[in-house]
Amino acid sequence: MLGERNTFIPIDFSLLSSKKSIINGINKDIDKRSAGYNRRKEALQSAPEQLPGMIARSLSKGIQASYVLMDSWFTQQPLIKAIVDQGIDVIGMVKNSQQRYQVNGKMLSLKELYHRATPLPEKKGVLRVITTTMANGVAVKVVFVRNRNNKREWLAILSTDHSLSEQEIIQTYGIRWDIEVFFKTTKSLLRLQKEFQGRSYDSLISHTTIVFTRYIVLSWQNRCHNDNRTLGGVFYDLCDEMQALDWAVALQQLLELFHDALDKIGKRAQRLIKSQLSHWIAGLPTYIKAYMPDLRCES
Structure with missing residues (x-):
């Protein structure tokens, strides 16, 4: 998905399938050089495994991007490094997992990192900030903000671009909400789930492409007619x-x-x-x- 502060458009997608619940597997007669075969191979990968390839395809088509925005499900250290190696910075929510961060020669958990971070005069929910290095050597800036749903807890947003201020990191990450609006629109208004039903993987890919194309046209029309900044x-x-x-x-x-x-x-x-x-x-x-x-x- 490609987005900025004014417009959001889908540029790539993948329909994933669990290896345990495959109804129609990869037919042996399918040409292995075809897009259909490659799509079926991708369907058996996990979501994090998909991202580097999607980004590479987008860059090869001339699409430019400054940041990849991710929620905590995707903000994993191997994936972050794979994206940074392609020349794009990452901003994403981080959860308190087994990932470790290096501070003064010690490997700390996210919770321990919070206590090492520099406290800030609380302004617009920003609590602490620290610049550190992940276990795989990627330098990151972590901003801790107050959880609006539970003010006793905090949330952590990671950025590989150290030049951004705390507020810029938070505001840029907020653009990621557009993808939730996109999912809601395609499912509820463009009938992604109800307009077509079938077991043909090629048909599912085609239908999803048509729905996403509709959204692109609507997004373009909105930008042309309603956004004066165009x-x-x-x-x-x-x-x-x-x-x-x-x-x-x-x-x-x-x-x-x-x-x-x-x-x-x-x-x-x-x-x-x-x-x-x-x-x-x-x-x-x-x-x-x-x-x-x-x-x-x-x-």
Whole structure:
């Protein structure tokens, strides 16, 4: 799934199956070079095993992303390292499990890490923060926040991008909620579960693709018609073009002033000054000349 603060779209998915409850297995007649065969192989993997491949496919298609946002089910140290190795930072909720973090040569649990973290003046629920290293060597910043459902407890959000402030980590992680809205919309409004039923794996893949495509169209329409910030990029591009035009016009006007001034002095001085200007114009970079095709000094 690909999302930012304004728009969310699905870009990849996988339908997983338990090895113990397979109804239709992989038919021996299926071409192993086909997408259908690869989809069936993926279905037998666990969800964390799927993510590195999905990210690699997205990057290979030219999709750019700054962060992978994950809940505590996926925020496992091997998966985090696999994602970071692909050049993308991770922000995710962390649960108190067997994972360990290194502090001053000691391996600590998440609960022990909380007591080692630096207390902060509580502001908007932020309790503590600490920069540490996971057992696999990946450096992380862990922010501890108050659990709104139980104020006696805390929650931990991990980020591999240390440059973010505590509030930026929390706000960026909050974007992950869009995927919950997406699931609710596809199931309730786009009838992902009820519109089609069958035992053909290919049909299930096709139906899911159609439903997700509907959501992409709706998301795009919403961005075009309801989000005024969509035009921001066009606005700044036009501003840059206008600035370049103003600069070109100003330089052309400056040369015209030179011409007017030259008409008032002797011919010998005119030839000398025009010769110097011609040499200067000839030495200008090509990209400047492209802005000012009329830039010349006749002698």
